[in-house]
Amino acid sequence: MNGFIAPQNPNLMETTLKSRETMHRLCGKGLEIFNEKGYYNTSLDDILNQLSLSKGAFYHHFKSKEDYFISIVQNLIVQKVYALLIEPLNTEENPLPIIVESLENALEPGKKNEMAYGFMLNDFLTEFNKRNEEISGYLKDILNVWEVNLVSVLKKGKLDGYIARHVDCEGVATYIIASYLGMRSLMTDSSNRQLKYQYAQQLKHYFKSLEPQPVMA
Amino acid sequence: MNGFIAPQNPNLMETTLKSRETMHRLCGKGLEIFNEKGYYNTSLDDILNQLSLSKGAFYHHFKSKEDYFISIVQNLIVQKVYALLIEPLNTEENPLPIIVESLENALEPGKKNEMAYGFMLNDFLTEFNKRNEEISGYLKDILNVWEVNLVSVLKKGKLDGYIARHVDCEGVATYIIASYLGMRSLMTDSSNRQLKYQYAQQLKHYFKSLEPQPVMA
DNA sequence: CATTTAACCGACCTGCAAGTCGGTTCAGAT
DNA sequence: ATCTGAACCGACTTGCAGGTCGGTTAAATG
Known part of the structure; x- marks a missing residue:
């Protein structure tokens, strides 16, 4: 004292x-x-x-199983999404290839032998959607953060001339997220090379349609 | 006798x-x-x-709750998928707008006041994926039928000159299915006009990238 | 050494939901 | 009129899983 x-x-x-x-x-x-x-x-x-x-x-x-899972979401899952899907967007380059790369990477079943489980947001989202509004809310918040960051990086890409002016960045972000979540639904048997390859290819085609049209001579 | x-x-x-x-x-x-x-x-x-x-x-x-659900899948869900997503593909026209239309239609929360629930394959798929292999298998079978039909109609579109020759029809079908399933994940609050509109718009952009390039004069 | 308390143990409580089973109803056969 | 069996009833059994609670251990403190 x-x-x-x-x-x-x-x-x-x-x-x-x-x-x-x-x-x-x-x-x-x-x-x-x-x-x-x-x-x-x-x-x-x-x-x-x-x-x-x-x-x-x-x-x-x-204090409960629910409380427990919320801890998991707010500590581990949030971190994973940031590391895999949001932080890679921080770049000065053309955002489109960066996005493709981050998505491909996030579809990997597991890096090395540590933390060997992929990205699980979609499964949890569906599981809680009709069961537990609170947890469902936390998960949706994570998606929203991702979306906001995607939109932001797309708009920047537009300013930098990588993306055509007519593009609806919010729409593109939504579509990217939807296709990614859907892929995770399809990829039951984890590391399905074929699916992952197809996804990346089509995503690239889609992104090509977002590029500014070269001016004809 | x-x-x-x-x-x-x-x-x-x-x-x-x-x-x-x-x-x-x-x-x-x-x-x-x-x-x-x-x-x-x-x-x-x-x-x-x-x-x-x-x-x-x-x-x-x-004989069990499981048996019950399998009946539901094989009677009602199969029918719905056929009616909403497969039969509309039977057409002689350009398949791409037809596909967009069928997907938009299938995202509607419910037609009229009968059978007022949308397309539920994705939720069930996710719910059973890690829980019940048998049911999960039946649901995947349905997706496979859809995929096969999509591929078939895309290939026909290629022959008819609506789709560029370089296009990987299997990849496109996968991508369509993925994006559709993902949209259903996002559309918790059923009839979300905004999301549906964005989806249709982006799908059209994507499809534009599949069309044959007009020959330059 | 005695005391306190965070961390942990594990038997038990409790509610829920799938599935059981002996009984009832009633339409049609004989 | 009687009988049979399909359709149906609802109290009961059973197992599971979340949650409780009184007790134990061990480390720090005085």
Whole structure:
């Protein structure tokens, strides 16, 4: 009691770290299994058994399964979408090939051997659409952020002369997102090379129709 | 016993009709509610209460909830897909506008006041993908039929000079299906005019890129 | 050493929904 | 009139999964 507010003492910090680590393990494994089997088809015990944790441990950290999943969305899924689909858009170049590349990349089932599950937004979106409005809302928010960023980069591409002036950037963004979500629906058997190739090719054709027409001599 | 095989006697036919009618009512209501709330989120009682039928009635006609849904798929959903997406392709004209039209039509939330639910294949596909391989298979079969028909009509369009020779018809069909499924994911709040309009516009742009290039003078 | 408390354990509670089963109704056959 | 069986009823069984709760462990503190 020397008049200062005491700094967090070390042991408290340590326990906090322990707690955080367990939460992270729970979230990571949760995302993995929810992504594999779906949220409603996965019981908490499915996850807890794999981590050798108990119900008690779980409910010490999360107040419900729903709360748990919201944590997963807001920590892990948001991060993934940013890393795979939004940050790559930050470039000065022609946005169209960049978009194709980011989408192709995001259709990969898993990079290397870490975090080996692809992009799962579509499945979750559909699963929660008619079941849980709150979670559904969070997922849609993520899509909206993506859309806003796509529109922004498309408009910039228009200014820079990569995209024709007549193009409706919002429409294009919507169409890109729709086709991407749909591809994820079709790609059940994860790494379907054929589908991925077809998608990239057609996307390129479509994008060609957005380019300014070369002026005829 | 006059040596002929007796024709189905009338009362048997009558009871068969009664039975059929109940099954039809069950299937119709089932599709409606499954489509609204999802298969796994709908209990049989939800449906039976609305029809004032009992568990006993249900299990007299179907051997399980799964069997029930398979009936719905093979009777009603198959029909819908044919009517909305496959039969319209039967035409001698330029297939591209026909395809756009059929897709726009299929995005309508409901025609008139009968059968007022749109096209639900995508939701069911996602719901069953990780849960029930058998049902998932039936749904994929439907998609495959659609794809085959799209490819066929595109190839015909190529022969008739409506589509450029370099076009990969399988790829285009895949891309069409993907974008359509994705739109259905996005259109939570059913009749979203804006989304539908954007989709149709972009689809037309995309299709323009598939047309043969006019020969320059 | 005693005390406190975060982290964790696991048996139990509880609600829900699929599926069962013995019974009832009633139209038509004999 | 009686009988048969299809159609239907609804209380009950069963299993599952989310959530609860009293107890245990272990680390830090005094």
